[in-house]
Amino acid sequence: MGVVADKGGATGGSAPRKRADARRNQEALLDAAAAAFVRSGVDVPVRDIAAKAGVGVGTIYRHFPTRADLIVAVYRHQIEACAEAGPTLLANSGTPHDALARWMNLFVDFLVTKHGLAEALRSDDAAFQTLHAHFLDRLVPVCAHLLDAAASAGEIRADMDAYELMRGVGNLCIGADTDPRYDARRMVDLVVTGLRLH
Amino acid sequence: MGVVADKGGATGGSAPRKRADARRNQEALLDAAAAAFVRSGVDVPVRDIAAKAGVGVGTIYRHFPTRADLIVAVYRHQIEACAEAGPTLLANSGTPHDALARWMNLFVDFLVTKHGLAEALRSDDAAFQTLHAHFLDRLVPVCAHLLDAAASAGEIRADMDAYELMRGVGNLCIGADTDPRYDARRMVDLVVTGLRLH
DNA sequence: CATGATACGGAACATCGTTCCGTTTGCAAG
DNA sequence: CTTGCAAACGGAACGATGTTCCGTATCATG
Numbered sequence: 001m002g003v004v005a006d007k008g009g010a011t012g013g014s015a016p017r018k019r020a021d022a023r024r025n026q027e028a029l030l031d032a033a034a035a036a037f038v039r040s041g042v043d044v045p046v047r048d049i050a051a052k053a054g055v056g057v058g059t060i061y062r063h064f065p066t067r068a069d070l071i072v073a074v075y076r077h078q079i080e081a082c083a084e085a086g087p088t089l090l091a092n093s094g095t096p097h098d099a100l101a102r103w104m105n106l107f108v109d110f111l112v113t114k115h116g117l118a119e120a121l122r123s124d125d126a127a128f129q130t131l132h133a134h135f136l137d138r139l140v141p142v143c144a145h146l147l148d149a150a151a152s153a154g155e156i157r158a159d160m161d162a163y164e165l166m167r168g169v170g171n172l173c174i175g176a177d178t179d180p181r182y183d184a185r186r187m188v189d190l191v192v193t194g195l196r197l198h
Numbered sequence: 199m200g201v202v203a204d205k206g207g208a209t210g211g212s213a214p215r216k217r218a219d220a221r222r223n224q225e226a227l228l229d230a231a232a233a234a235f236v237r238s239g240v241d242v243p244v245r246d247i248a249a250k251a252g253v254g255v256g257t258i259y260r261h262f263p264t265r266a267d268l269i270v271a272v273y274r275h276q277i278e279a280c281a282e283a284g285p286t287l288l289a290n291s292g293t294p295h296d297a298l299a300r301w302m303n304l305f306v307d308f309l310v311t312k313h314g315l316a317e318a319l320r321s322d323d324a325a326f327q328t329l330h331a332h333f334l335d336r337l338v339p340v341c342a343h344l345l346d347a348a349a350s351a352g353e354i355r356a357d358m359d360a361y362e363l364m365r366g367v368g369n370l371c372i373g374a375d376t377d378p379r380y381d382a383r384r385m386v387d388l389v390v391t392g393l394r395l396h
Numbered sequence: 397c398a399t400g401a402t403a404c405g406g407a408a409c410a411t412c413g414t415t416c417c418g419t420t421t422g423c424a425a426g
Numbered sequence: 427c428t429t430g431c432a433a434a435c436g437g438a439a440c441g442a443t444g445t446t447c448c449g450t451a452t453c454a455t456g
Contacts, residue, residue: 019401020453021403021453022453025403045444046443047443047444057405057444057445058403058446058448061446122372124376163379164381164385168380171370171373172366174369175320182362187369190389190393191389191392194387194390216433219435220422223434223435245411245413248437254435255413255436256416256435256436257434259414265413397456399454399455400454400455401452401454402451402453402454404449404452408446409445411445412443412444415440415441416438416439416440417437417438417439419434419435420434421433421434422432424430425428425430
């Protein structure tokens, strides 16, 4: 017999289940934010999101204390997908270096299709520490794994730090969606090529 | 006999010489801005600069209609020095590729020692178009020259666009002064290495 | 249904860029 | 030196945006 309406949930009782209207508003906010991000980038004014979701600005801050929390919530699924693609590519590619190059392409595509996300990622604004941290926690280990595999295969130098590489690639993606003369993919390819041993 | 107080100057008479207080204030503003940029980065509030220079905010906007104009004025000398270093390095280095690598180091050092300058450079804010344009006008040709020399020597691939390279390197410098785990020079080296023919 | 906790909304505050205009000041002609 | 005026000044005022706060409305429970 399943517990039909357990107040605490199954994971330890520390979350006393929110009120129905609270969940509804959170849902509406995520939808509105996702739409607004596509339309106007992740820097879209808080008021716009609130209006689109039909709530007050206070409600946004209650559910998502910082803008970063909102961004993380909106893109969590896609970040997850990118992380999971790492091992898959490693198994299905000809060489580890090839897998690394493909995975970088995925990562770059994710970043450049979200206006301003790369900027926000590297902002030194304290409010974005959460966003930065989440990206790193989830993706740096995947990148490190790919680097290790390629290094073990003798394809690339062994002294490349995964964090530094991710950070650099993230930087290369900044503004890539607004300048037709600039292609972040080419620059990232250059970096990945530069890793090779000669 | 020299013209002691020529109103128009020697360059065609189009500049009717400013008033003394105007020149004094412009000087004070440049000094105050330079100091403020070092202390708080190029995003320092306009009011702070005005206060430090002992003038009103209106005076800043009269002398420098956009923030970019002020930044350009403050850093003009250093930009010029960087541009002139290109041919010098080419003449004094072992190989053109070596000259390119050294020049990139100069450029990176210039950018990372100015907090936030790299960000400002690539901002899509219309007010920074001037800054962007000045950098490009002055430095892209130098970079192109170095690339040509290295390509002609058969050291690097010939299809690298100077603008795209500068843009990418500029991006790599963003935030390099605030993160001890990230070294823009290493990433730029990787890019320059990636240019080599194998 | 009564009641207390929870969540809501938006006014209010703070910060910053930018504009505008009444006032001051340098400069040169008389 | 005096005077007139164009140039320059300063800072109040405005608009946009992030953030906080609290009186009010709503939900869930006994």
